[in-house]
Amino acid sequence: MRLDGRELVLGVTGSIAAYKAVLLLRELARLGATVTVCLTEHARAFVGPLTFRTLSGRPVLTDLFDPQSDDAVEHIALAERAAAIVVAPATANLIAKAAHGVADDFLTTLLLAARCPVVIAPAMDGGMWEHPAVAANVAALRARGVTVMEPDSGALASGLSGRGRLPEPESIIAVLASMLAPAQDLAGEKVVVTAGPTREPIDPVRYISNRSSGKMGYNLAAAALRRGAEVTLVSGPTALTPPAAATFVPVQTAEEMREAVLRHLAGATIVIKAAAVADYRVRRPSEIKIKGKRDLTLELTPNPDILAEVAASRSGAFVVGFAAETNDVAANARAKLEAKGIDLLVANDVSQAGIGFDADDNEVLLIDRWGGNRALPRMAKSAVADAILGEILTLRRAAGRTAGKASR
């Protein structure tokens, strides 16, 4: 296993096991990873920055507002660059702060800003690990998608024996590696994803559109690619760069999107419609720019319902729609799932700040045609994308389908 080209952050907190972080760093560097080390104040009491700096070949981050640093918001830049963050050893104090969103030093602020996978390798006294407060904090982090490893058992610094030892560097690296190279559980699948808004022209310079940024759909395409699928991304106009490995089909209008989706439907095993398709278009767009300063009446006509058409085609693909709702989300979404005849509907409440349109996070309700309802907590859209793909595979398995074979 190699980690070449991977940018990782190693957070080290104040535990006697901090010396093992040096061994972990040496092994990560040997595997080719670029590692930035971030020490808490208490960690420095156990191992000095110079050791980590020498082994990583990079400055060690300790202060949130380091006057020597060129970048006043280094924690944000690092949070965006890092492929994963591993905190080893993680004390009960660090776990508590991370669980409660406390950001009072570089490491905890980085953890709050991060959207990448996080691995926490605890080290503490056995009695502390078993304390209900620690257990509750660990449970809260796990519910949020953070990987908190189980500590090893054996002799502890207190002289007692029990569960609380930092997992060995090899175990931590195995967990990290499995997160960085996800299972290829979509290998052999052909996935069509739609993303972004459509633009319906009024005249050569004006159009009707909506606030979709494309982030949800692009994250789905990227996640499906990471998991081994062949991906076609049909996208309305966005400011995003499409994943290089996807077949990219740019479109403007709903009619162009319909044509592109139907053209790529043959052989598709999964179709996911995250695009915000304009429900109406102007019946007769003007060929010349309309002059202002007078009332204007536009005659609108409904666009084709691409999702319903894909479902009705019985192509054999597993069909997933999205629903942008502002009220009665569950009831409206179930009605939409049934009206469109699809397999899974991903509903988001777009009246909520921080999720839905043009946000980095989303909080969705998964409603399936077999009667299931599953609410996911607010997560980065990349994590939501992975959860949706996982749900598709689970539902399809439960329904006795296999890739490319229809059962309805």
Ligand code: PMT
């Ligand atoms: O792009 P982002 O900024 O990341 O925002 C993500 C999102 C809010 C756009 C996304 O999460 C989302 O909710 N997408 C669907 C938005 C939408 O159009 O919802 P709807 O309830 O109007 O449509 C229901 C479904 O039918 C959608 O899958 C839509 O793609 C599809 N549809 C709608 C109309 C139409 N004429 N044809 C369709 O295929």
